Amino acid sequence: MTDSTSISLPADQRRREFIGGAKATFPLIVGAIPFGIIFGTLAEPSGLSAVGALAMSIIVFAGSSQFIVLGLLAAGAALPVIIATTFVVNLRHILYAANLVPKVRHLPQRWRILMAFGLTDETFAAVSSRYLQQEDIREAHWFYLGSFCAMYGNWVLCTAIGVALGEIFPDMTQWGLDFAMSVTFIGMVMPYLKNKPMWAAVIVAGAMAIATAALPHKLGLIIAALSGVAVGLSLQMLLTQTNTHSPAPDKEPQ
Structure with missing residues (x-):
């Protein structure tokens, strides 16, 4: 059944x-x-x-x-x-x-x-x-x-x-x-601002949006978004690479 x-x-x-x-x-x-x-x-x-x-x-x-x-x-x-x-x-x-x-x-x-x-x-x-x-x-x-x-x-x-x-x-x-x-x-x-890449992306996007506000057809929004994504992703990859290649801490003697 x-x-x-x-x-x-x-x-x-x-x-x-x-x-x-x-x-x-x-x-x-x-x-x-x-x-x-x-x-x-x-x-x-x-x-x-x-x-x-x-x-x-x-x-x-x-x-x-x-x-x-x-x-x-x-x-x-x-x-x-x-x-x-x-x-x-x-x-x-x-x-x-x-x-x-x-x-x-x-x-x-x-x-x-x-x-x-x-x-x-x-x-x-x-x-x-x-x-x-x-x-x-x-x-x-x-x-x-x-x-x-x-x-x-x-x-x-x-x-x-x-x-x-x-x-x-x-x-x-x-x-x-x-x-x-x-x-x-x-x-x-x-809620997403929990790490350095996210903060960097937001700050750069905001700054670029202000700097490109005068561009026609709201193109500044796209430039700002792409700039924020590029900076955030680059910083994330850099931090990941740094953590990967950093030496492991020495183990304490038994």
Whole structure:
């Protein structure tokens, strides 16, 4: 006779992973709420209809790129310029994807397509923590799905709220709510600052982002990210090589 408990375990584990992903992402969602509302309030003044704003959040689902699109629309930029600029800004996701490839290689294509669409800064931070803390990653894609669904639902809902409130409170953009996203990104980075390579990567990336802020099409972000990765990886390899070649301590006499 088959044990019913053994049959229900996979479903229970997937449910726990899904809920765990949503819970892990919740603190980051709190910071993203004002960001989504502000996008909704800015849409119509920038020349994007309420339906267009909601459609962009549903189909594009990329916060920083959506804000850039609004700015370019307001400035009357041509479509090729808008596409090229948002493409450059989103190149950072290649770094995220490269980190996740070894962990999702066992999944079917339909899962990887879904995960590619749901890849955001917040979900990557939450999922990276999950992969680092537990060796068993067979059902970790359900954790990813929970994080993605939480972020996606929050972003679309907050866009709708922003569109509605924009008509009631047209000066909401002056309330200073945009600070929340900066705090969110700081909170995403801080848990990983546990060694010298990570500190070096963050410091160099921050310095390069400031130094290249004037470059067109947000190219400075990519330069800053690549510089931080290069410095952090180089320092990590140097420290590993140093530790490998350092002489072993002399054993105490018996």
